[in-house]
Amino acid sequence: MTTxxxxxxxxxxxxxxxxxxxxxxxxxxxxREVSLGAHRFSEILRGTGAPRERLAARLTxxxxxxxxxxxxxxxxxPRSDYHxxxxxxxxxxxxxxxMQWGDRYVADVPPVELRHRGHRIQAxxxxxxxxxxxxxxxxxxxxxxx
Amino acid sequence: MTTxxxxxxxxxxxxxxxxxxxxxxxxxxxxREVSLGAHRFSEILRGTGAPRERLAARLTxxxxxxxxxxxxxxxxxPRSDYHxxxxxxxxxxxxxxxMQWGDRYVADVPPVELRHRGHRIQAxxxxxxxxxxxxxxxxxxxxxxx
Numbered sequence: 248m249t250t251x252x253x254x255x256x257x258x259x260x261x262x263x264x265x266x267x268x269x270x271x272x273x274x275x276x277x278x279r280e281v282s283l284g285a286h287r288f289s290e291i292l293r294g295t296g297a298p299r300e301r302l303a304a305r306l307t308x309x310x311x312x313x314x315x316x317x318x319x320x321x322x323x324x325p326r327s328d329y330h331x332x333x334x335x336x337x338x339x340x341x342x343x344x345x346m347q348w349g350d351r352y353v354a355d356v357p358p359v360e361l362r363h364r365g366h367r368i369q370a371x372x373x374x375x376x377x378x379x380x381x382x383x384x385x386x387x388x389x390x391x392x393x
Numbered sequence: 394m395t396t397x398x399x400x401x402x403x404x405x406x407x408x409x410x411x412x413x414x415x416x417x418x419x420x421x422x423x424x425r426e427v428s429l430g431a432h433r434f435s436e437i438l439r440g441t442g443a444p445r446e447r448l449a450a451r452l453t454x455x456x457x458x459x460x461x462x463x464x465x466x467x468x469x470x471p472r473s474d475y476h477x478x479x480x481x482x483x484x485x486x487x488x489x490x491x492m493q494w495g496d497r498y499v500a501d502v503p504p505v506e507l508r509h510r511g512h513r514i515q516a517x518x519x520x521x522x523x524x525x526x527x528x529x530x531x532x533x534x535x536x537x538x539x
Contacts, residue, residue, distance in 0.1 A: 250499050256442025261495030262425055262488055263418070268499075269491075272409070272416030279408055296402020313498070334498050340518055341490040342408055343527065345415075348487060349407030352459070352480050353396050353414075363520065363527065370527045372486055373519040374509065381489065381509065381516045 250312070268312045269338060273297045273305045275345070278331065278338050281315065286328035314338065343370060396458070414458045415484060419443045419451045421491070424477065424484050427461065432474035460484065489516060 250267045252259050269275050273295060280294040292302055306329060309315040314335040319327045331338075347370070372381040396413045398405050415421050419441060426440040438448055452475060455461040460481040465473045477484075493516070518527040 264499030270418030353410030
């Protein structure tokens with residue numbers, strides 16, 4: 248990952264760093280498509296609805312950023328497809344948070360639901376340390392910058 | 394909220410709907426800044442580092458989308474500032490997910506941390522129904538589209 252916070256404008260913050268990598272809709276829709284099993288360019292193109300050239304540029308950027316890896320599945324003709332790296336899989340909570348927000352605030356009914364163990368997931372952020380929901384009592388602390 | 398999934402390209406999905414509203418870095422950095430207490434244009438400009446004209450357009454779009462509300466704080470001269478609506482506050486889990494990802498994968502050390510009750514938050518998505526972490530056994534189901 249080559250993004251450095253010091254190179255970005257505004258407040259020095261890892262949110263800005265993350266958005267430097269995935270801060271446009273096509274990047275996150277690519278991650279969604281690959282997580283749903285679309286690995287080939289034509290499948291990702293159809294699933295995202297992205298313009299072809301922007302999709303090609305975005306895939307290259309996501310490979311360079313370490314979110315996707317390109318795997319060759321045919322040598323003759325040369326063909327490769329796209330898979331999530333560990334960093335790419337770790338973006339799924341971002342997608343889940345966006346999905347919950349979209350389900351609540353976007354005009355039409357939610358068309359896709361996340362299920363496990365037979366029921367629909369309604370997930371909250373829960374702190375691993377104390378087991379409480381992360382809510383509005385959260386305090387943000389700027390750490391000392393050396 | 395005027396975004397409609399039927400108007401968007403690609404897979405019909407509330408993630409795409411959410412990204413139609415907040416799918417660029419400036420939109421989410423604006424939500425971050427306002428959540429941190431920056432309400433006036435000049436404060437949001439400084440905190441985001443966005444180009445001035447793009448920030449002005451983005452603020453108007455976020456007001457139109459119901460994420461921010463504009464409040465007049467002076468009549469003479471006329472001056473207003475920006476506050477998060479309920480929909481805007483409900484974007485904070487998206488920012489928290491991006492922050493956790495950025496802390497892990499962006500090059501330099503994380504400069505801001507989220508704390509509550511005296512410790513740093515390390516949060517997981519936990520299902521409200523069964524209390525389990527939402528993980529890789531999650532199944533996605535397309536619901537029947539009428």
